[in-house]
Amino acid sequence: MPYDPSAFPPFAVTVDLVVLTVRRHSLCALAVRRGEPPFQGRWALPGGFVRADEDLSQAAARELAEETGLRVHDPAAPAQDNGAHLEQLATYGDPERDPRMRVVSVAHLALAPDLPAPRAGGDASNARWAPVEELLEEGLGRDGEQAAPLAFDHGRILADGVERARSKIEYSSLATAFCPPEFTVGELRRVYEAVWSVALDPRNFHRKVTGTPGFLVPTGGTTTRQGGRPAQLFRAGGATLLNPPMLRPEV
Amino acid sequence: MPYDPSAFPPFAVTVDLVVLTVRRHSLCALAVRRGEPPFQGRWALPGGFVRADEDLSQAAARELAEETGLRVHDPAAPAQDNGAHLEQLATYGDPERDPRMRVVSVAHLALAPDLPAPRAGGDASNARWAPVEELLEEGLGRDGEQAAPLAFDHGRILADGVERARSKIEYSSLATAFCPPEFTVGELRRVYEAVWSVALDPRNFHRKVTGTPGFLVPTGGTTTRQGGRPAQLFRAGGATLLNPPMLRPEV
DNA sequence: GTGTTTATCGTCAGGCAGACGACTATGATC
DNA sequence: GATCATAGTCGTCTGCCTGACGATAAACAC
Numbered sequence: 001m002p003y004d005p006s007a008f009p010p011f012a013v014t015v016d017l018v019v020l021t022v023r024r025h026s027l028c029a030l031a032v033r034r035g036e037p038p039f040q041g042r043w044a045l046p047g048g049f050v051r052a053d054e055d056l057s058q059a060a061a062r063e064l065a066e067e068t069g070l071r072v073h074d075p076a077a078p079a080q081d082n083g084a085h086l087e088q089l090a091t092y093g094d095p096e097r098d099p100r101m102r103v104v105s106v107a108h109l110a111l112a113p114d115l116p117a118p119r120a121g122g123d124a125s126n127a128r129w130a131p132v133e134e135l136l137e138e139g140l141g142r143d144g145e146q147a148a149p150l151a152f153d154h155g156r157i158l159a160d161g162v163e164r165a166r167s168k169i170e171y172s173s174l175a176t177a178f179c180p181p182e183f184t185v186g187e188l189r190r191v192y193e194a195v196w197s198v199a200l201d202p203r204n205f206h207r208k209v210t211g212t213p214g215f216l217v218p219t220g221g222t223t224t225r226q227g228g229r230p231a232q233l234f235r236a237g238g239a240t241l242l243n244p245p246m247l248r249p250e251v
Numbered sequence: 252m253p254y255d256p257s258a259f260p261p262f263a264v265t266v267d268l269v270v271l272t273v274r275r276h277s278l279c280a281l282a283v284r285r286g287e288p289p290f291q292g293r294w295a296l297p298g299g300f301v302r303a304d305e306d307l308s309q310a311a312a313r314e315l316a317e318e319t320g321l322r323v324h325d326p327a328a329p330a331q332d333n334g335a336h337l338e339q340l341a342t343y344g345d346p347e348r349d350p351r352m353r354v355v356s357v358a359h360l361a362l363a364p365d366l367p368a369p370r371a372g373g374d375a376s377n378a379r380w381a382p383v384e385e386l387l388e389e390g391l392g393r394d395g396e397q398a399a400p401l402a403f404d405h406g407r408i409l410a411d412g413v414e415r416a417r418s419k420i421e422y423s424s425l426a427t428a429f430c431p432p433e434f435t436v437g438e439l440r441r442v443y444e445a446v447w448s449v450a451l452d453p454r455n456f457h458r459k460v461t462g463t464p465g466f467l468v469p470t471g472g473t474t475t476r477q478g479g480r481p482a483q484l485f486r487a488g489g490a491t492l493l494n495p496p497m498l499r500p501e502v
Numbered sequence: 503g504t505g506t507t508t509a510t511c512g513t514c515a516g517g518c519a520g521a522c523g524a525c526t527a528t529g530a531t532c
Numbered sequence: 533g534a535t536c537a538t539a540g541t542c543g544t545c546t547g548c549c550t551g552a553c554g555a556t557a558a559a560c561a562c
Contacts, residue, residue, distance in 0.1 A: 228508025
């Protein structure tokens with residue numbers, strides 16, 4: 001296959017972001033309202049064009065910072081935390097996915113702790129955290145505004161991102177990316193419960209996470225911010241893979 | 252972010268293929284020799300441009316057929332088998348990855364049973380199955396020709412594909428994609444052993460795979476093609492997820 | 503104090519995996 | 533044809549992990 005410069009069609013390349021967080025016991029995604037056609041007024045995932053001189057991950061990190069102010073957690077400097085986890089999710093390139101032109105979108109998945117408020121270029125009314133079920137629901141929305149379906153193929157992208165997050169917290173320590181730098185076992189458990197939409201036994205969960213070497217390191221402090229007996233505070237340990245994995249209950 | 256048509260740079264989009272198979276107890280990948288600069292004469296992964304009217308998966312399937320003659324296994328018609336498994340792997344878009352222009356490559360992973368011989372546009376000397384360690388080795392090649400390093404960032408892509416395959420056969424029935432339509436438990440075990448580069452206990456392996464519902468369905472036939480006592484023949488069952496997973500031994 | 507909430511420790515039974523013995527059925531070799 | 537080598541298949545045993553769940557501890561609200 002010769003590299004004839006006239007032999008390949010030009011594409012636009014974008015990054016779209018599935019930004020997930022846990023708010024009030026429910027898994028939420030960041031959605032922005034489209035201000036222009038197509039799909040004007042509808043909700044979509046944040047994203048934008050990849051610039052001529054930046055890598056895909058750089059573009060994703062830039063878009064994430066523009067939409068949320070989050071910096072990406074630097075694996076080299078885990079001390080200063082509160083950054084988000086960012087990874088590539090998948091690429092979507094159906095010829096019909098954008099009615100205007102041929103656009104290939106490299107979707108990324110970002111996980112962040114609960115944030116004060118979204119900001120989309122300073123315009124708060126055009127960005128929101130919405131429960132993922134609400135953004136993904138097939139049928140009609142409830143009263144007020146209808147969130148679903150998302151613009152373009154963003155519903156599919158969001159579903160893929162949610163599924164990635166749900167499965168990845170099984171065998172990795174990724175759930176800590178939803179937590180503040182210091183957190184309790186109970187807070188971590190509520191993350192799993194929100195992401196999986198299940199109830200977990202607090203005693204077995206405690207045994208599992210504290211018994212997995214390298215998963216959690218105690219900071220020595222305690223907190224009562226959840227009420228009840230004071231709980232130990234932990235930071236995420238160095239381990240990234242959980243072996244054996246956390247088992248997701250049936251259904 | 253307005254969609255100003257002059258605001259985005261044009262990209263070339265390609266698909267690159269990590270095609271894996273198991274030959275003579277070792278995990279091999281398909282490599283093609285580059286006939287022109289850059290990296291002329293070096294080995295690379297097969298791939299090509301995405302056409303203006305085709306989806307990414309279509310482009311990958313087309314390239315796979317062109318390079319190997321393999322058709323992609325149709326999930327809707329599992330009866331006629333001998334197709335390959337094909338899935339998207341990841342997308343690589345470093346601005347410097349191709350010295351000629353800005354190319355974003357959507358890599359795909361294909362798994363195939365052992366094949367008669369490669370064909371790259373009919374020219375056999377420009378395509379070969381090479382053990383992945385050979386293609387990935389850091390140092391110098393042995394006598395004869397040096398395979399590594401691959402052209403562009405294909406070494407990284409291949410490493411990612413191999414890692415995906417290694418981890419995915421843990422929790423899915425994907426290892427059967429390396430087998431012919433009918434296979435024995437021992438043949439399936441040798442696939443795991445080749446992909447993981449480990450030795451597995453034949454008795455425990457047999458208990459595991461035959462005890463997992465939906466993984467294997469006996470065809471009733473037997474074979475002695477491996478020597479020794481005749482072994483039952485199986486086909487891949489409908490189950491795609493293995494629960495609990497096959498455990499990969501420590502190193 | 504009493505009740506409520508959350509955290510944490512313990513106990514027990516069942517399931518599964520690793521280690522490994524035993525037996526079976528074929529082809530190869532003497 | 534007896535013997536050997538090779539693979540396949542069935543069992544047993546032990547230890548670890550999980551799910552279910554009782555019990556205790558330490559805070560706050562009244």
